[in-house]
Structure formats: structure tokens, C-alpha cells
Amino acid sequence: MEESTAPPSGRTRVRRHPERARYERETVRAILDEGLVCHLGFVADGTPFVMPTMYGRRDDVVYVHGSPASRMLWTAARAADVCLTVTLLDGLVMARSAFSHSMNFRSVVVVGRAVEVTDPDEKRLAFEALVEHVCAGRWAEVRQPSLKELAATLVLRLSLDEASAKVRAGGPKDPEEDLTLPVWAGEVPLRVRPLPPVRHQGLPEGVPTPAYASAYTRSGWTA
Amino acid sequence: MEESTAPPSGRTRVRRHPERARYERETVRAILDEGLVCHLGFVADGTPFVMPTMYGRRDDVVYVHGSPASRMLWTAARAADVCLTVTLLDGLVMARSAFSHSMNFRSVVVVGRAVEVTDPDEKRLAFEALVEHVCAGRWAEVRQPSLKELAATLVLRLSLDEASAKVRAGGPKDPEEDLTLPVWAGEVPLRVRPLPPVRHQGLPEGVPTPAYASAYTRSGWTA
Numbered sequence: 159m160e161e162s163t164a165p166p167s168g169r170t171r172v173r174r175h176p177e178r179a180r181y182e183r184e185t186v187r188a189i190l191d192e193g194l195v196c197h198l199g200f201v202a203d204g205t206p207f208v209m210p211t212m213y214g215r216r217d218d219v220v221y222v223h224g225s226p227a228s229r230m231l232w233t234a235a236r237a238a239d240v241c242l243t244v245t246l247l248d249g250l251v252m253a254r255s256a257f258s259h260s261m262n263f264r265s266v267v268v269v270g271r272a273v274e275v276t277d278p279d280e281k282r283l284a285f286e287a288l289v290e291h292v293c294a295g296r297w298a299e300v301r302q303p304s305l306k307e308l309a310a311t312l313v314l315r316l317s318l319d320e321a322s323a324k325v326r327a328g329g330p331k332d333p334e335e336d337l338t339l340p341v342w343a344g345e346v347p348l349r350v351r352p353l354p355p356v357r358h359q360g361l362p363e364g365v366p367t368p369a370y371a372s373a374y375t376r377s378g379w380t381a
Numbered sequence: 382m383e384e385s386t387a388p389p390s391g392r393t394r395v396r397r398h399p400e401r402a403r404y405e406r407e408t409v410r411a412i413l414d415e416g417l418v419c420h421l422g423f424v425a426d427g428t429p430f431v432m433p434t435m436y437g438r439r440d441d442v443v444y445v446h447g448s449p450a451s452r453m454l455w456t457a458a459r460a461a462d463v464c465l466t467v468t469l470l471d472g473l474v475m476a477r478s479a480f481s482h483s484m485n486f487r488s489v490v491v492v493g494r495a496v497e498v499t500d501p502d503e504k505r506l507a508f509e510a511l512v513e514h515v516c517a518g519r520w521a522e523v524r525q526p527s528l529k530e531l532a533a534t535l536v537l538r539l540s541l542d543e544a545s546a547k548v549r550a551g552g553p554k555d556p557e558e559d560l561t562l563p564v565w566a567g568e569v570p571l572r573v574r575p576l577p578p579v580r581h582q583g584l585p586e587g588v589p590t591p592a593y594a595s596a597y598t599r600s601g602w603t604a
Contacts, residue, residue, distance in 0.1 A: 169428060173452050194571075195470050195484065197420040199431035204461065205392060206429045208422035210468040210488050229396050238427065245433040247418050247573070252594065255524040256512045257534070261418065265433050289479045293569075300564055301478040311480070329581045341523055342588050343581040346516075346597045348417075350470070353570040358552040365565050371475065374569045 169269045170322040180323040183218070189266045189323055190215045192378035193244035194292070194350075198222060200234040200241075200272075207233075213242070214287030218318040220268060221275070221284040226312045234272045235314055242268040242316055249347040253330035254339045260326065262345065268321040275313040284313045294377070295370050349379075392492045393545040403546040406441070412489045412546055413438045415601035416467035417515070417573075421445060423457040423464075423495075430456075436465070437510030441541040443491060444498070444507040449535045457495045458537055465491045465539055472570040476553035477562045483549065485568065491544040498536040507536045517600070518593050572602075 172179035180186070196213045199206055209230050214221045220242060224231045234240045244266045251260040275281050282303065289297045303311070330343050352374040355367060395402035403409070419436045422429055432453050437444045443465060447454045457463045467489045474483040498504050505526065512520045526534070553566050575597040578590060 174448060174450070194473070195468055195486070197422075197431050197466055197468070199420075199422040199429035199464070201424055201427070201429050204424070205492060206422035206424050206460075206462065206464045207492070208420050208431050208464045208466040208490070210466065210486060212482075212484060225397060227397070237429075239429065241422070241429045241431045243420055243431040243433065245418055245420070250417070250515050250597070252516060252519065253523070255530070256508055256520065256526050257524075257530040259435075259512055259515055259519075259523075261435060261515075263418070263433060267431070269428060269430070285479055289482055292473050292482055292484075293475060296475065296482075297479065300476070300482075301480075301559060301562060303479050307478070307480040329579065332581075336524060337583055338585070339524060340585065340588055342591050342594060343584055344590075344594065345579040345581075346594055347576040347579065348573055349576060350571055351574050353572060356552065356568040356570065358555075358566040358568075360560055361566055362561070362563065365563055367567075368565050371565060371567065371569055374473070 167320045170267055170320045172322055172324050178324045178326050180325055183318070185323045186266050186318060186321045187215065188378060189246060189264045190220065190244055192376055193246055196222070197243045198230065198234060198240060199243070200230065200237050202233045212288060212292065214284065214291035216283060216287040220316045220318065221287055221313055223284065223288060223311050223313045226310065228312060231312045231314060235274045238271065239269055240272045240316065247348055248327065249345045251330050251345050252343055254332045254336040254341040254343045258330050258332050260330065262326050262328070264323065264325045266321060266323045268316055268318060270316050270320050272314040272316050275315050278308060281308050281313050293370050390543045393490055393543045395545055395547050401547045401549050403548055406541070408546045409489050409541060409544045410438065411601060412469060412487050413443065413467055415599055416469055419445070419465050419467045421453065421457060421463060421465050423453065423460050425456045435511060435515065437507065437514035439506060439510040443539045443541065444510055444536055446507065446511060446534050446536045449533065451535060454535045454537060458497045461494065462492055463495045463539065470571055471550065472568045474553050474568050475566055477555045477559040477564040477566045481553050481555050483553065485549050487546065487548045489544060489546045491539055491541060493540050493543050495537040495539050498538050501531060504531050504536050516593050
């Protein structure tokens with residue numbers, strides 16, 4: 159079933175290059191699911207800070223987590239709003255002119271209130287979302303979080319209610335008069351790819367390397 | 382010659398995991414030079430926004446650019462301060478417990494005032510830094526920016542005076558009592574790698590594909 163298109167809020171409406179905007183929830187989810195790191199923006203004493211961190215998605219909620227001693231998370235939890243951005247870089251766009259160089263990317267911007275998750279059941283589900291986001295299938299195999307570990311983790315929830323995506327794809331957009339210049343132009347596609355996994359020292363020899371590590375892949379990755 | 386270590390400012394001092402902090406200017410520069418996209422944070426009407434954008438470095442200055450109609454850039458130029466963050470994701474760290482999962486990364490956080498570049502000579506140098514950042518050697522081959530294009534570009538300069546880097550490397554840090562669990566643990570290294578370049582439609586057949594496109598590489602990339 160097609161997801162209905164959410165009307166863009168004023169804060170996440172794409173202003174520059176509105177033709178690159180995508181407001182369908184499915185597009186937002188797909189970009190979030192393919193990404194690995196988000197950049198969390200929050201304001202502390204009037205200064206904006208942007209920190210990279212792990213995240214996980216469950217339905218239309220994104221979770222971030224960290225130490226209860228994290229200034230980033232407490233500031234984010236106390237702030238009126240935060241901004242969470244995920245960017246997938248798809249390629250370099252080389253134009254005939256310096257001016258028209260660009261990049262192909264897919265990004266999601268989420269703005270909203272980051273709320274501390276205190277309910278133990280939701281906290282556990284957030285943990286699962288975070289681990290499964292790193293590696294699908296991993297949650298069922300690892301030691302589950304203890305009550306002490308859950309208490310030692312601050313988890314924040316951010317709704318996707320105010321979210322938008324932006325996508326640029328394709329070649330350079332040189333002006334017509336540049337098209338005959340003898341300058342190579344095109345795209346260099348970029349992909350994130352895994353190297354062979356590195357077993358942790360001291361891992362018992364009898365423990366096999368799981369397929370999700372030896373052939374790591376993600377939602378959205380194609381061969 | 383070794384670069385002297387700048388004392389960390391209060392705003393860019395690494396608070397969580399201070400053992401991962403790197404304040405040497407050379408480390409900051411190397412991470413900036415390897416990265417392709419930065420995340421620029423600025424405050425608009427009290428809300429933090431985080432936008433992905435291209436950048437270039439020249440000495441101890443980072444440049445970002447865009448349309449003079451860009452809300453992001455004007456807001457950044459008028460704000461007291463912005464935050465520019467670059468993150469290189471080096472790998473996934475899979476621990477025996479859900480709690481200890483992590484990621485290996487190298488990141489740089491720069492905080493400071495983003496100043497509009499109005500001097501035409503510096504604007505041209507900023508353009509060169511932006512194009513050479515995408516692809517070293519490209520600047521000499523492309524059509525140079527016209528006066529009209531320079532006027533149609535807003536360029537902001539951000540000093541590296543307040544910058545710090547953070548680096549996590551290596552395997553999981555499971556607590557001792559987990560080390561005998563029969564759970565695979567280790568690292569899945571990740572790398573950004575190019576696919577074969579896509580020639581732009583209409584490019585004259587006589588224009589050869591340059592080596593920097595057919596074998597694209599970056600400062601910091603190893604085979």
C-alpha cells in the first residue's frame with residue numbers, strides 16, 4: 159500500500175532546489191534505513207553543535223542513545239528541538255565549469271523534540287532497533303542488555319512527524335554554451351562497501367564468522 | 382615539521398571519551414581532506430538545523446558555498462556561530478553484548494563565526510579549494526568561474542581556530558565476563574569506494590576519461 163504523502167511543515171520544507179524534495183514517508187524511511195551515522199544538531203548556550211552518532215528506526219520514530227553523562231544527549235533532551243540529519247553520498251558530479259560541480263546524494267532532515275525514553279519496555283525496543291540498525295539479525299545472537307546497562311543508557315526518541323528528504327541524481331547541469339568544451343564531464347559514483355571482517359582477539363576458534371559479517375550488506379545496497 | 386598542538390577551546394573540547402580526542406592541527410586537516418561532505422549546523426529562530434554540503438579547505442580555513450538565495454548560508458553568515466562537522470565512518474564494531482556495540486570513526490568538529498567572503502581574489506581561491514576538494518587536479522582543466530558566476534555564489538569562510546577531532550579505532554570493548562560467550566565479535570571495516578565513472582551524455586567522443594575519474598582516489602585512501 160502506498161504511504162500517504164505528509165504535507166511538509168514549514169521547518170522541513172525544502173527551500174533550495176524544491177524539485178529535489180521528497181516528502182513521502184517511504185523515501186524518508188528508506189534513506190534512514192540505509193544510513194549508518196546521523197548528525198545530531200542541538201543548541202547549547204546559543205551555539206549550535208553537530209555530533210555524529212548511531213541511531214535506529216522503529217516505525218516512525220528514530221532513537222539515539224548514549225551515556226547519561228553525555229552533554230550532547232542531555233542538552234538535546236532539554237532543548238525545545240533538535241535536528242537529526244542523515245546523508246548518503248551517491249557520487250561526485252563533475253561539470254565542464256567549476257561553477258556547476260555538484261554531488262549526488264540522498265538526505266533526510268528531521269526536526270522535533272527529543273524525548274527521553276523512560277519506559278523499560280520501549281528502552282529495550284530502542285536498544286533492539288539500534289543494534290539491528292547496525293546489523294540486521296544481530297540482536298538475536300548477542301547478550302541482551304541487563305537492567306544495569308539499561309539504567310546506564312540514556313535513550314532519546316524523535317518522531318518523524320517533521321521530516322523531509324532531498325535527492326540529487328544524474329549528471330552535471332552545464333549551461334548549453336559549455337557543452338562543446340573539450341572538458342571531461344560526468345559522474346563518479348561512490349559506494350560504502352565492507353572489507354573482510356576482523357575477528358576480535360581472544361574469540362574462541364569454534365565461533366564461526368556469521369554471514370552477516372563475512373558478507374555484510376544493508377537495506378538499499380545492490381551488488 | 383610537527384605542528385604545535387593547539388589548546389582545546391571550551392566549546393570543542395571532547396567531553397565524552399576524552400581518550401579519543403585529537404587536537405593536533407595535522408589530524409584535523411587530514412580528516413577534513415579525506416571527507417567529502419560536511420554537516421553544517423546553524424540556529425534559525427531558535428531551532429537548530431543541520432544541512433549536508435560540500436566544502437573545501439585552504440590552510441586553516443574551511444569554505445562552504447551556495448546560492449545567495451540559500452537560507453542556510455545567509456542564516457549561517459548572520460549567526461554568531463555555526464558548527465561544521467565532518468565524519469568518516471571506518472567500521473562497525475560488533476560486541477558480544479548489545480550494550481557494547483559501537484562504530485569506528487574519525488570526526489572533526491569546528492565551531493566559529495562563518496564570515497562572508499567578499500574579496501574577489503579570495504572568492505576565486507575558495508572556488509578552487511572547493512573544486513580541488515572534490516577532485517585533485519580538476520581545477521586546471523575546467524572552465525574558470527566568470528565574474529557573473531562569482532557574483533552568483535555566496536562563499537563563507539570558517540577558521541579552524543576552534544576545531545577538534547575524535548577518533549575511535551579497534552575492536553569491541555566487552556567487559557571481561559562476556560569474553561567467553563560463544564558470540565562472534567569483531568569489526569566490519571567500511572570504506573567509501575568509487576564505481577567506474579559515467580560519461581555525461583553528449584560529451585564529444587574525442588574527450589578521454591581522465592585518470593582522476595577512472596581511478597578516483599582521495600588523500601587518506603589506501604588500496
